[in-house]
Amino acid sequence: MSFLELAQRRQSDRGYLDKLVDRAIIERCLEAARLAPSACNSQPWFFVVVDDPELRKTLAGRLYDIVMPGNRFALTAPVLVAVVAERPNLLPRIGGIVKDKPYYLMDIGMAAENFCLQATEEGLGTCILGWFDEKGVQGLLGISGSKRVPLVITLGYPESPAVRRKVRKGLDEIMAYNGYPG
Numbered sequence: 001m002s003f004l005e006l007a008q009r010r011q012s013d014r015g016y017l018d019k020l021v022d023r024a025i026i027e028r029c030l031e032a033a034r035l036a037p038s039a040c041n042s043q044p045w046f047f048v049v050v051d052d053p054e055l056r057k058t059l060a061g062r063l064y065d066i067v068m069p070g071n072r073f074a075l076t077a078p079v080l081v082a083v084v085a086e087r088p089n090l091l092p093r094i095g096g097i098v099k100d101k102p103y104y105l106m107d108i109g110m111a112a113e114n115f116c117l118q119a120t121e122e123g124l125g126t127c128i129l130g131w132f133d134e135k136g137v138q139g140l141l142g143i144s145g146s147k148r149v150p151l152v153i154t155l156g157y158p159e160s161p162a163v164r165r166k167v168r169k170g171l172d173e174i175m176a177y178n179g180y181p182g
C-alpha cells in the first residue's frame with residue numbers, strides 16, 4: 001500500500017467486532033507511535049493500553065456523556081489506549097511558553113496519528129477521542145491529576161470495513177504558493 005493509500009484508508013471507525021486484538025499488533029502500533037517526531041525529541045507521551053474486558057467497559061463508560069452520546073460506540077472497542085501527556089523537557093517547555101505554542105499537544109497528535117496509520121496497515125480500525133471525562137479516566141487508571149490525558153484511542157476490528165469517501169476541503173482551499181491569499 002502506498003502512503004497516500006494508507007492515509008486514504010485510515011478513518012474513524014465507530015463500531016467494532018467482538019474480536020480480540022493480539023498484543024503483538026498493539027505493540028506494533030505503539031512502536032509506530034514511539035517513532036513519531038516531537039519538539040526537542042522530548043517524547044512527552046505515555047500509553048496506557050486497556051484490554052482487560054471489565055476495565056475497558058468501565059473506561060468506555062467515561063468516554064461518553066449527555067453532551068457527547070456519540071462516543072458510546074467506545075463500549076464495543078476491544079482495546080482502548082489512553083494517551084498521557086508526560087512533562088516535556090525543559091527546552092520545549094520554555095520554548096512552548098516563549099513561542100506560545102503547546103508543543104506537547106502537537107507531539108501527541110503526531111504519535112496518535114502514527115498509531116492509527118499502523119493500525120490501518122494491520123487491518124484494524126481506530127478512532128481518536130478528545131471529548132471525555134478526563135478526571136474519570138485519570139482516577140480509573142491511576143494517572144495523577146497533574147498529568148493531562150489529551151486523547152483516548154479506540155482500537156479493534158471494524159464492524160464495517162468499507163472505506164468511506166473522505167469529507168475534506170479541496171487542495172485549492174487549503175494551500176497557496178509563495179504567500180497567503182487575499
Ligand SMILES: Cc1cc2nc3c(=O)[nH]c(=O)nc-3n(C[C@H](O)[C@H](O)[C@H](O)COP(=O)(O)O)c2cc1C
Nearest residue numbers: 010011012013014070071127128129130131132166
Ligand atoms: C483531536 C481529535 C479529537 C477527536 N475527538 C473525537 C471524539 O471525541 N469523538 C469522535 O467520535 N471522533 C473524534 N475525532 C475524530 C474526528 O471526528 C475525525 O477524525 C474527523 O471527523 C475526520 O474523519 P475521519 O477520521 O474518518 O477521516 C477526533 C479527532 C481528533 C483528531
